[in-house]
Amino acid sequence: xxxxxxxxxxxxxxxxELARQAIDRALAEGVLxxxxxxxxxxxxxxxxxxxxxxxxxxxxxxxxxYAVQMDFNMLVDAVSQNPTFLEQTLSSTIKKDDFTARLFxxxxxxxxxxxxxxxxxxxxxxxxxxxxxxxxxTALKQIEINTISASFAGLASRTPAVHRHVxxxxxxxxxxxxxxxxxxxxxxxxxxxxxxxxxxxxxAVVLLIAxxxxxxxxxxxxxxxxxxxxxxxxxxxxxxxxxxxxSLDQNRRFxxxxxxxxxxxxxDGYMPSQYNAQNWEARLLLERSCAAKxxxxxxxxxxxxxxxxxxxxxxxxxxxxPGQPEAVARLRATFAGLYxxxxxxxxxxxxxxxxxxxxxxxxxxxxxxxxxNLYGEEMVQALEQLKDSEERASYILxxxxxxxxxxxxxxxxxxxxxxxxxxxxxxIFGVYVRQGTTLVxxxxxxxxxxxxxxxxxxxxxxxxxxxxxxxxxx
Numbered sequence: 001x002x003x004x005x006x007x008x009x010x011x012x013x014x015x016x017e018l019a020r021q022a023i024d025r026a027l028a029e030g031v032l033x034x035x036x037x038x039x040x041x042x043x044x045x046x047x048x049x050x051x052x053x054x055x056x057x058x059x060x061x062x063x064x065x066y067a068v069q070m071d072f073n074m075l076v077d078a079v080s081q082n083p084t085f086l087e088q089t090l091s092s093t094i095k096k097d098d099f100t101a102r103l104f105x106x107x108x109x110x111x112x113x114x115x116x117x118x119x120x121x122x123x124x125x126x127x128x129x130x131x132x133x134x135x136x137x138t139a140l141k142q143i144e145i146n147t148i149s150a151s152f153a154g155l156a157s158r159t160p161a162v163h164r165h166v167x168x169x170x171x172x173x174x175x176x177x178x179x180x181x182x183x184x185x186x187x188x189x190x191x192x193x194x195x196x197x198x199x200x201x202x203x204a205v206v207l208l209i210a211x212x213x214x215x216x217x218x219x220x221x222x223x224x225x226x227x228x229x230x231x232x233x234x235x236x237x238x239x240x241x242x243x244x245x246x247s248l249d250q251n252r253r254f255x256x257x258x259x260x261x262x263x264x265x266x267x268d269g270y271m272p273s274q275y276n277a278q279n280w281e282a283r284l285l286l287e288r289s290c291a292a293k294x295x296x297x298x299x300x301x302x303x304x305x306x307x308x309x310x311x312x313x314x315x316x317x318x319x320x321x322p323g324q325p326e327a328v329a330r331l332r333a334t335f336a337g338l339y340x341x342x343x344x345x346x347x348x349x350x351x352x353x354x355x356x357x358x359x360x361x362x363x364x365x366x367x368x369x370x371x372x373n374l375y376g377e378e379m380v381q382a383l384e385q386l387k388d389s390e391e392r393a394s395y396i397l398x399x400x401x402x403x404x405x406x407x408x409x410x411x412x413x414x415x416x417x418x419x420x421x422x423x424x425x426x427x428i429f430g431v432y433v434r435q436g437t438t439l440v441x442x443x444x445x446x447x448x449x450x451x452x453x454x455x456x457x458x459x460x461x462x463x464x465x466x467x468x469x470x471x472x473x474x
Contacts, residue, residue: 005053008170009407009419015052018166019409019417022052025165029158031468032218039213048155049467051451052409052417054163054179055424057471058130061140062447065128065428068334069444071327072126073432076147077439078320079307080120080298083111085320089310090301092342093366097394099272100304100366106284107297116252116290120434121195121263123188123294124303125150125427125448128334132404141336141401143425146368147295147303148270153184153429154222155468156448163470179470180447184429185219187445189226191431195292196232196262198435204262206234207254207291209242211268220267235259239268239279246285254289264293270300270368305364309338309396337399341392350397351387355380362398370465375400405454410467420453424469447471 008014026047035044079085086107094101127143160179167176192206206227208220224234237256246256254261264286268274275283287297301307311317312335317328339350354361363374363382374382386392405421427448433441450466 005167005170005172006407009409015409015417015419018169019052019411021169022050022162022166023047023411026050026159026162029161030218030222031155031158031162034215034217036215039215042217045218046413047411049410049412050159050162051422051467051469052166052411054167054470054472055406055408055422055449055451056474057424057426057449058138059473061128061130061138062426062471062473064140064330064334065126065426065447066444068330069126069428069430070442071321071331072145073122073124073430073442074324074327074439075311075317075321075331076122076124076145076299076302077120077432077434079302079311080122080296082320083298085310086298086301086307089307090304092390092393093304093306095393096391097366099275100301100306100394102275102280103297103301106280106287107301109284110287110297113288115296116288117292117296118290118436119195119198119292120296120299121191121292121294122147122299122430122432122434123150123191123265124430125153126430127425127427129401129423129425130403131336131401138404140334142308142334143336143401144305144308145303146427148300148368149267150427150429151216151219151267152427152448152450152468153188153446154219155216156446157183157185157222159468160470175472178472180473182446182470184446184448185222186226187429187431187443189223189230190445191433191441192223192227192263192265192294193230193232194433194441195294196227198433198440199262199292201260201262204260205256206232206263206265207242207256207261208234208236209264209266209268209286210236210238211274212238214267223265234265239275239282242282242286243278246282248285248289252288252290254286254291261289261291264289264291266294272367303368304366305396306366309340309398311335312338336401339397341386341395341397343390343393347392348387351383351392354397355383360400362400364396364398366394408451408469410451410453412467422451423454424449424451424471425466426471 032045033048126145131139131141164176341347363379403423408422429445449469451469452466
């Protein structure tokens, strides 16, 4: 897809001047991160890396991604309510993946005691790439769905103004008007507000579980501020605080520093390195409470790579979403090839195929947070080591999506503005709220486009590889 700003790429002086203007506008709009040197303080901030220009995205694929989001919301919710499916699906993984096993232990404990929570809140983001075929046609293919701490709704709400500014500076006012309005932070806040309201205690607060060192605090503050505008108060605490000063009353209501908590919103707790013994205790305490957790432990498990792989099996969607053939068709159209590495013939065959054609596959562990996947020679080495070991069951294989690269200019603090070949990943934010068995809210609330140079195989914005972007629909 040729860009309408390709001609500017040749003019280095103009690029540098545009970059200066764009960076100043990004700082003014609040597209911010704390500094890497001092991630616990907002005394020194920098702009979050972003593209100088919006990237071209096929309008039909953008529409398709939006159209399927409510189906994905329903699917995640259905999986989270199906203990049999979760147990069968994760049985081999939990034998060899300690992190998934610890989450699953909490899940089993809560099921045994009886789930106290009656209001369920899902804030997720489904991520896609645009598969480019030999004939030049493009198709939307899901990379993953994030069911815990799906980030960048706040910053993505602030970047459209930056790209409009750049195009207006270039006197491209018609093009500037085509950049879509986008406010996912407001949408996520609506979901939290609904769950808070259904909890039914006017004095209760929202508890945001935050990391001690959080560069991406402004992204989170955007959601907090939307809630405060609705007179819903948010308190930020760490797992350690919960463990030291959190408690349950006899009705399993959760109190933090004496304040009743209606909703727990996790922006921590998605990687093994974020837990010690104290943090695991805190997670169990929160899970046992009647507060609405975002996500509850079952929904976090529903977002694992192993579940994603199992959902692609023939006939499974029909079982989980009975009587909804249109939803099933929309979902299945976005699935890339996904392969189990469980011990046995099926897993052996998948490994043999990946070793024979390594450039067509990605090896994925059960991890969130970017930077964990293995490609090419690294994948071959890992598969050679794993192929006779039961540890292979803690991974899945996925068909490698091959988007068509394009030129853009990635702006990062301390780096010169230069045009590089890039690929993009599109995320759609989804929100749902369920009370008992009734779905009371199910919507898509905005998008996130992240773009990275093609030399980087893996990693998101927080992992320091991709940068924030906006889709320019064509």
